[in-house]
Amino acid sequence: MEHRFRDRRDAGQALARALAGWRGVPGLQVLALPRGGVPVAAEVATALDAPLDVLVVRKVGWPAQPEVALAAIASGGAMVTNPHVLAVAGVEPDELEALAAAERRELERRERAYRGGRPPLDVAGRPVLVVDDGLATGATMLAALSALRALDVGKLGVAVPVGSPESVRRCRELADEVTCLLTPRDFGAVGAYYDLFPQVADEEVRHLLSR
Incomplete structure (x- = not known):
């Protein structure tokens, strides 16, 4: 090491x-x-x-292995996908969007929590x-x-x-x-x-x- x-x-x-x-x-x-x-x-x-x-920024995890990132989303709406992982996982675009929507809600909650209204x-x-x-x-x-x-x-x-x-x-x-x-x-x-x-x-x- x-x-x-x-x-x-x-x-x-x-x-x-x-x-x-x-x-x-x-x-x-x-x-x-x-x-x-x-x-x-x-x-x-x-x-x-x-x-x-x-x-x-929030990771969009693969439900079968949540620690593996299918994509990530950030404030402002940017999303970066991991094409290799998506192919291996067999995740369709509509499923990815549903997973991302849940992470967007958590992203908005964290922004409110961290910034205290700023x-x-x-x-x-x-x-x-x-x-x-x-x-x-x-x-x-x-x-x-x-x-x-x-x-x-x-x-x-x-x-x-x-x-x-x-x-x-x-x-x-x-x-x-x-x-x-x-x-x-x-x-x-x-x-x-x-x-x-x-x-x-x-x-x-x-x-x-x-x-």
Whole structure:
């Protein structure tokens, strides 16, 4: 096993050191993918002296194996599918849409819960750094990047502590810059690269955003 991080905070601090070149970029906005990406992004935003917000993205799981992503949806209506998984699963378009509709409802609930009534920041024309705790299939991050491109952001960066080589490659097709500290050839689950990898509660997300 390659290098491991103690926890998400440790990973965020290591990531922030690799992102020093972003410090001082005018108008920089750090966006976290909740929930796991928020503790990582909080460390990055603090180190770069940039505001922190969330971009809510939901995985659309395969009912037979819910941890496997058929697609991902993001605020603004963007949806990125995983064609290979869809083919293997034999999921038809109408079934995918029904599964996605349920996730959209949860996406809207989380936006209300995390923001406490605050509108999302206007990112048009601004440099944006999107942070998560890791990239497995990459579908969630790709949905986020697609949504941000539709909002006409300026320079678009991705920053993660660990990711599969294939997911990092796919992100480079949409982002202007990708920073990934670890890209293990035999990639396992994201949590395998952390000593402590607990679920992140909504309350922790709200606390970090308010801070």
